[in-house]
Amino acid sequence: MFDLKSRVAVVTGGSRGIGRASAIALAAQGAHVVVGYASGEAAAQEVAGVISAAGGSAETARLDVSSSDVEKAIAEIAKRHGRLDILVASAGISIDGLLLRLKDDDFNQLFAVNLKGAVYSSRAAIKSMMRARFGRVILLSSVVGEMGNAGQTAYAATKAGLVGVAKSLAREYASRGITVNAIAPGFVETDMTRALTDEQRKGILDAVPVGRIGSAEEIAAGVVYLASEEAGYVTGETLRINGGMYM
Numbered sequence: 001m002f003d004l005k006s007r008v009a010v011v012t013g014g015s016r017g018i019g020r021a022s023a024i025a026l027a028a029q030g031a032h033v034v035v036g037y038a039s040g041e042a043a044a045q046e047v048a049g050v051i052s053a054a055g056g057s058a059e060t061a062r063l064d065v066s067s068s069d070v071e072k073a074i075a076e077i078a079k080r081h082g083r084l085d086i087l088v089a090s091a092g093i094s095i096d097g098l099l100l101r102l103k104d105d106d107f108n109q110l111f112a113v114n115l116k117g118a119v120y121s122s123r124a125a126i127k128s129m130m131r132a133r134f135g136r137v138i139l140l141s142s143v144v145g146e147m148g149n150a151g152q153t154a155y156a157a158t159k160a161g162l163v164g165v166a167k168s169l170a171r172e173y174a175s176r177g178i179t180v181n182a183i184a185p186g187f188v189e190t191d192m193t194r195a196l197t198d199e200q201r202k203g204i205l206d207a208v209p210v211g212r213i214g215s216a217e218e219i220a221a222g223v224v225y226l227a228s229e230e231a232g233y234v235t236g237e238t239l240r241i242n243g244g245m246y247m
């Protein structure tokens with residue numbers, strides 16, 4: 001598909017779901033992938049194992065994005081490899097609940113991981129991308145950030161926020177050869193959506209013209225495109241991969 005040979009990619013939240021599929025897809029195109037995790041070290045190692053077994057190159061790194069310490073960890077990775085070309089900020093959590101029941105702690109945690117975590121990761125990555133005058137930053141937003149969803153006010157705020165982050169960073173760093181884009185997936189089969197009830201699933205499927213939930217691999221295909229040399233004229237964009245749920 002696209003040639004990512006000699007590229008070094010960091011994927012936060014690479015241990016599971018969309019991050020996992022993205023790590024595997026980037027490696028399949030030749031990138032060396034750093035599979036980031038917070039608590040799932042074994043899962044991250046499994047992903048690195050899948051990549052190696054397929055002839056690719058990967059390592060794992062604890063990258064807990066809820067603290068700005070993640071910046072040091074990403075800087076260290078960039079220094080060790082002498083470059084960092086691609087950042088996929090897929091680390092994310094969802095805590096659902098109607099606004100009147102939403103706890104401050106939940107609100108703070110969602111912002112810390114989903115929004116601040118992506119900004120910290122971007123800051124560290126962009127620092128080393130600037131020197132190389134090349135970079136691809138891909139932030140995982142959500143259809144919910146664009147449409148809203150009852151019971152997901154705080155989650156939606158973090159995901160809408162990422163669109164603003166992508167557009168602002170795109171403007172700041174376009175002249176340095178760095179593109180910054182968001183991907184807004186619809187409902188994708190991962191641990192995050194596995195907890196949905198049958199009734200919730202039916203409600204979602206009724207709203208998806210394609211008539212099914214998406215796969216992590218379908219999101220990863222968009223990640224690979226945005227990470228490619230060929231996507232150099234795409235920046236500040238939000239790529240919707242949602243089965244037509246929102247257009």
Ligand code: NAP
Nearest residue numbers: 013016017018037038039040064065091092142188190192
């Ligand atoms: P998932 O399967 O629940 O996986 C979440 C990932 O985030 C895991 O790798 C987890 O790592 C990592 N993570 C959680 N807290 C972290 C922290 N503090 N620091 C670093 N990593 C952390 O989620 P997913 O469905 O793949 O979602 C990936 C991204 O896509 C998220 O940003 C999500 O909001 C977004 N998204 C998902 C969907 C969907 O339908 N699934 C739709 C739209 C957008 P550990 O396991 O190592 O802790």
